[in-house]
Amino acid sequence: MLSHTANDLLWMSRQVERAENTARMLDVTYRMSLLPYRVMEPGEKWAEPWAVPLVITGLATEYYKRNSEISPEKVLRFMVLDATNPFSIYTSLQSARENARGQRGALTSEMWESLNQTWLEMRAMDFAGINSRGVSNFFDWVKNRSHLFRGVTFGTMLRDEAYSFIRMGTFIERADNTARILDVKYHTLLPSLTDVGGAVDYYQWGSLLRSVGAFESYRKIYRDVITPSRIAELLILRDDVPRSLHASMNELYEILQMLSDSDRREPERLAGEIHAQLHYGRVEQIFKIGLHEYLLGFLAKIEALNAEINSHYLTPDYS
Amino acid sequence: MDYSKKPLQAPHMATPAHDEMRAPDSSVFVHYQSYAAWLDSMPPEHLVQKRNEAETMFHRLGITFAVYGEEAGAERLIPFDIIPRIIPADHWQILEKGLAQRVRALNLFLADVYGEQRILTAGVIPREKVLANAQYRKEMQGVSVPGGTYAHISGVDIVCTGPGEFYVLEDNLRVPSGVSYMLENRKMMMRLFPELFARQSVAPVEHYPDVLLETLRGVAPIGVDDPTVALLTPGSYNSAYFEHTFLAQQMGIELVEGQDLFVRDDTVYMRTTRGPKRVDVIYRRIDDDFLDPEAFRPDSILGVPGLMRAYKAGRITLANAVGTGVADDKSMYIHVPEMVRFYLDEEPILKNVPTWQLSRKEDLQYVLEHLHQLVVKEVHGSGGYGMLVGPASTMTQRAEFRERIIAKPEKYIAQPTLALSTCPTFVEAGIAPRHVDLRPFVLSGKQIRIVPGGLTRVALKEGSLVVNSSQGGGTKDTWVLEA
Numbered sequence: 001m002l003s004h005t006a007n008d009l010l011w012m013s014r015q016v017e018r019a020e021n022t023a024r025m026l027d028v029t030y031r032m033s034l035l036p037y038r039v040m041e042p043g044e045k046w047a048e049p050w051a052v053p054l055v056i057t058g059l060a061t062e063y064y065k066r067n068s069e070i071s072p073e074k075v076l077r078f079m080v081l082d083a084t085n086p087f088s089i090y091t092s093l094q095s096a097r098e099n100a101r102g103q104r105g106a107l108t109s110e111m112w113e114s115l116n117q118t119w120l121e122m123r124a125m126d127f128a129g130i131n132s133r134g135v136s137n138f139f140d141w142v143k144n145r146s147h148l149f150r151g152v153t154f155g156t157m158l159r160d161e162a163y164s165f166i167r168m169g170t171f172i173e174r175a176d177n178t179a180r181i182l183d184v185k186y187h188t189l190l191p192s193l194t195d196v197g198g199a200v201d202y203y204q205w206g207s208l209l210r211s212v213g214a215f216e217s218y219r220k221i222y223r224d225v226i227t228p229s230r231i232a233e234l235l236i237l238r239d240d241v242p243r244s245l246h247a248s249m250n251e252l253y254e255i256l257q258m259l260s261d262s263d264r265r266e267p268e269r270l271a272g273e274i275h276a277q278l279h280y281g282r283v284e285q286i287f288k289i290g291l292h293e294y295l296l297g298f299l300a301k302i303e304a305l306n307a308e309i310n311s312h313y314l315t316p317d318y319s
Numbered sequence: 320m321d322y323s324k325k326p327l328q329a330p331h332m333a334t335p336a337h338d339e340m341r342a343p344d345s346s347v348f349v350h351y352q353s354y355a356a357w358l359d360s361m362p363p364e365h366l367v368q369k370r371n372e373a374e375t376m377f378h379r380l381g382i383t384f385a386v387y388g389e390e391a392g393a394e395r396l397i398p399f400d401i402i403p404r405i406i407p408a409d410h411w412q413i414l415e416k417g418l419a420q421r422v423r424a425l426n427l428f429l430a431d432v433y434g435e436q437r438i439l440t441a442g443v444i445p446r447e448k449v450l451a452n453a454q455y456r457k458e459m460q461g462v463s464v465p466g467g468t469y470a471h472i473s474g475v476d477i478v479c480t481g482p483g484e485f486y487v488l489e490d491n492l493r494v495p496s497g498v499s500y501m502l503e504n505r506k507m508m509m510r511l512f513p514e515l516f517a518r519q520s521v522a523p524v525e526h527y528p529d530v531l532l533e534t535l536r537g538v539a540p541i542g543v544d545d546p547t548v549a550l551l552t553p554g555s556y557n558s559a560y561f562e563h564t565f566l567a568q569q570m571g572i573e574l575v576e577g578q579d580l581f582v583r584d585d586t587v588y589m590r591t592t593r594g595p596k597r598v599d600v601i602y603r604r605i606d607d608d609f610l611d612p613e614a615f616r617p618d619s620i621l622g623v624p625g626l627m628r629a630y631k632a633g634r635i636t637l638a639n640a641v642g643t644g645v646a647d648d649k650s651m652y653i654h655v656p657e658m659v660r661f662y663l664d665e666e667p668i669l670k671n672v673p674t675w676q677l678s679r680k681e682d683l684q685y686v687l688e689h690l691h692q693l694v695v696k697e698v699h700g701s702g703g704y705g706m707l708v709g710p711a712s713t714m715t716q717r718a719e720f721r722e723r724i725i726a727k728p729e730k731y732i733a734q735p736t737l738a739l740s741t742c743p744t745f746v747e748a749g750i751a752p753r754h755v756d757l758r759p760f761v762l763s764g765k766q767i768r769i770v771p772g773g774l775t776r777v778a779l780k781e782g783s784l785v786v787n788s789s790q791g792g793g794t795k796d797t798w799v800l801e802a
Contacts (some may be wrong), residue, residue: 004579102555105568109380116381161592203601233742263594313592318581 005106006165007314013098013153013169016115019089020146021177025053026079027139028211032203033072049074056184057087076135077127089142093122108156111149118145148239164253166253170310171255176247176302178212182235185211186228205231218273232291233283242293244299246278252305259313274301323533324517336738337481338752339404347572348482349406350800353519357748358402358743366745372383376510382503382561397407397500398793401507403515404755404775410483414532414759415769417668420659422473422761425490425646429469432460432645444654452515452651453506453699454644455737456607458614462631468766470647471638472531472602473761474498477669477773479740486670488756490636491657492647494637496602499562499762500665502569503526504796505772520801522771527567527760534764535570538636539599545601549573549589551580553605560574563604582625585632600636607641608715609643646788649698649732650676673735677728685722686733690717694784695724695734708784710736739784742795744777754778755762756786771799 008205014025032049050070054060059078061084067074097119105114118317121141148168157163185208205226209215214234221238222230234254237247253275260268311317335343340351347355374623377396385406409462432449447453474495476488505524509516522642531630532548539546552563554576567574579590580598588595603610609619614627629635645651653674659667675682686693689710697705707720724731741752760774776786786792 001591001592002579003573005573006575006592070455098555102564102574104381105571105574106562112381113379116378211436236599259592261593316590316594318583318588318590318595 001106001161001165003314003316004104006275008103009106009162010172010309010314012096012099012103014145014173015092015099016149017173018087019092019096019168020143020178021166021173021255022053022057022079022087022089022092023142023146024213025056025141025181026076027115027136028207029053029075030072030135030139031210032207044261045053052184053079056180059085059087063229073127073168076130080130081125081127082262086183090122090166091145093119093145108152108158110152110156114145114149118134118149121145138308161259164259165313167251167299168255171248171251172302172309174243175252178235178243178245179250179295179298179302181211182232183292202226204269210232214243214272215239229283229287232286236286236294237278237281237283239279246275249275249278256309264312267305270305270308272302274298274305320794321539325542330683335483336752336754337471337479337740339479339742341742344765354403354405355509357515357773358615360376363749366401370745372649373399373401373507373511376507379505391802392486397788399504399507400779400793400795401508401511401598402743402745402750403619403796403798404757404777405798407798408483411771411799412476413483414485415771418475418761418769419668419767420665420668421475421487421490421655422470422763422767424586424659424765425473425492425655426467426469428658429643429646429664430464430467430639433462433642438658438661441661442659444651448650449645452645452648454648456642456645458627458631459590459640459642461647461668463633465540465636466739467471468523468538468763469629469640470643471534472641473634473699474774477757477759477763478672479755480737481740484670486672487655488672489649490647492643493606494639495561495758495760496559497776498527500794501760501770501772501774502565504774504794505712521557522799522801524770524772527770528566530768530770532570532572533601534693534768535602535638537635540633540636543599547572547597548600548602549575549598551575551577551601551603551623553609557604559604560751562706566602568657571588577605577620577622577623580626582623582629585625585629587623587626587629587632587635597608598635600638601684607644610637610641619674626678648681649674662683672737675733677724679733682733683685683728687721688692690721692736694736695720695731695733696730698730705787707734711783736784740774742777744779744793744795746779746781751781753781754801755795758786774799793797 029049029052048070050072051060052173053075056061057079063075063078066078066082078085078088080089083090083094085091097115098106100112100115123318125138153163153166153304158168185204202225203304205228206215208231209218209226214236218226218230218234221234224230234241236245239250249271253271256268256271289297322714323714340355341347374396377399382396394652413605421507428438428503429524434448438444439449449724454645470492472495474497476491478486478488480486536546548570549565549572550567550570552559552560552574559565568655571577573589574596575589581588581590581595583595586596587601587613589598608616609628610623611622612619613790626635626637627641630641650735652770653671653676656667656671659665675686677683677686686695691712695707695709697706707716709717712720728730739754742755743750744753746753755775755777757767757773762768775797776788777795778784778786779791779793783791788794
């Protein structure tokens with residue numbers, strides 16, 4: 001298929017996944033902010049829960065270009081509706097739909113209609129409307145539209161190359177997002193890893209798990225208090241948790257194995273290398289390296305994988 | 320008959336205009352009777368509901384077009400009228416024959432102009448008029464194209480002034496658009512009113528993409544057995560982008576932009592996820608000027624550097640060919656009946672609208688005296704821009720146009736204001752007659768094929784004769800009844 005098409009499709013699904021992840025993150029932040037106590041000492045750097053989404057997405061600088069202080073409404077406006085913020089939910093859904101519009105031929109009509117409908121509804125929303133409907137209802141809507149789109153894709157699309165690139169976009173974005181959330185939550189909200197067991201911790205850990213939709217999974221697997229090392233194991237190493245790094249790399253490795261041919265081996269090799277480290281890794285080792293360092297290393301490898309996918313499939317240079 | 324020799328009286332000013340459903344005595348023509356009976360039985364609320372349904376559906380499907388001059392990326396719907404335009408089988412037969420004849424002659428003319436130039440040598444058309452035309456591409460002189468076909472896709476604009484009385488307004492031989500609306504309108508009508516299609520036998524149009532693909536594959540460079548066809552689009556900001564994606568999808572071919580193609584050793588390739596892949600036929604929806612920055616406008620970023628080299632080497636077929644504009648230009652229009660006679664030795668079946676050429680002194684004088692009665696068009700204009708509809712114009716508009724004409728008379732032609740036929744149309748005030756035109760699509764390759772129907776455009780404003788979508792026109796489904 002056309003490289004251009006593959007690129008548009010990959011970004012289409014990436015943007016849908018991104019919109020969903022942003023909604024999850026903001027939803028948890030919103031719920032946290034309703035709790036009657038503050039998470040950290042006043043004056044601590046990230047005591048304000050509404051700063052967290054900005055740190056995770058790396059958008060704090062952009063935010064402060066437009067605003068002088070943090071407020072729930074301002075962060076929500078910036079992360080949800082700001083058309084000049086390239087990572088807002090609005091922009092993500094708009095770009096997803098734009099990418100789809102250019103490649104309607106590669107999609108089923110149901111996929112296109114679903115995404116187009118999402119965009120038309122998003123475009124018609126304003127802050128007052130979202131607020132009066134309930135912020136959490138809005139986030140549910142975003143999550144549902146993303147579920148729907150993935151479901152329609154899964155349920156209607158021919159299992160061809162286009163399908164592979166669409167899946168690739170989902171899992172690259174998901175791996176990237178889970179690694180970021182884990183990193184930031186760990187190091188900004190909970191500096192003391194030994195300090196576990198209290199109600200505050202319970203909510204903190206719970207919120208992290210909820211933001212990746214893994215709260216119930218944790219209960220089922222561990223049936224015990226939430227601890228940092230178990231969370232790391234759950235979201236990094238376990239491949240039965242759909243948003244874990246391991247599960248995302250399972251998918252990416254499998255897709256790249258399928259796409260690989262004699263002229264295009266490097267993306268598959270690199271994905272295999274990243275996958276092997278997760279597949280055979282142990283949580284003790286992660287903590288020995290340091291979780292932050294480990295995750296930074298992972299993000300760098302995902303970035304490198306991205307570059308290989310680009311040069312081999314999406315933006316090849318033949319001249 | 321050469322209309323340009325003498326000043327003409329405008330012959331078609333008769334009012335009221337011919338209505339395609341009702342005769343002047345209000346009786347309903349036979350071909351509309353079944354539909355009219357159904358329409359009479361419909362409560363107005365039902366029609367309103369159906370119209371709203373259609374609008375919602377078009378939005379949901381994303382069938383929109385971009386309007387130049389508005390905010391980048393702004394999308395609008397073309398208003399869709401739920402009352403079909405019905406053409407009886409015998410009228411369609413006239414059109415079909417006439418269109419095939421005309422397009423055959425136009426293709427012969429193009430092959431001749433870029434070849435031996437017999438028609439110029441014979442003095443039928445003045446040589447300098449062709450060779451000095453801005454649309455004449457000297458790069459094409461002596462280049463042979465597969466099967467001698469230049470205009471593979473023609474969208475000939477037709478107006479009707481009486482029962483079975485058709486005039487050609489324009490031959491669009493460059494990158495005519497609108498066929499996606501023909502197809503989507505039909506789909507919409509079948510969705511909204513399935514019962515109507517059981518009442519009478521409407522000729523299908525749905526196979527157009529198949530016929531188009533067959534036509535395109537049939538004109539591949541010699542020696543290519545299983546040609547790869549791609550549709551070249553200027554991109555998502557083009558007003559017809561929806562149509563480009565739609566046709567590519569329907570034909571199952573790749574939709575490419577200039578950057579997706581490259582030329583190596585005079586061969587055109589697409590960049591794919593499996594490496595370079597050769598392309599044999601390009602259905603291009605980009606104007607000549609932008610096709611290849613090496614050959615035409617060097618600032619074009621839409622095109623493919625080296626494409627003309629590959630084209631001249633016979634390694635790729637472009638549809639339509641480069642240089643077709645020399646035959647559909649408004650200054651060449653008046654010569655089309657002569658082309659039919661010269662190449663086919665037949666009398667033209669479809670009439671030309673009498674046309675004054677303002678480069679001629681006596682024509683200019685007549686037109687300036689009768690501006691309030693005539694339609695004045697720019698020779699190179701399109702899309703309803705840069706045109707004056709005399710009877711609908713104000714004094715100020717006429718005065719302004721007069722100055723423009725006097726400054727550059729050769730830039731303009733004038734035609735009588737034809738009383739375009741009307742069709743019943745569902746407007747705010749209810750069902751009322753509105754003026755329509757018709758753009759059937761003629762496909763030329765190994766043979767000429769015309770899907771029965773076309774795009775009917777309707778001027779939604781009462782009395783208006785301007786049907787262009789950029790000027791507030793709408794569209795209707797066009798039914799050709801089977802004999």
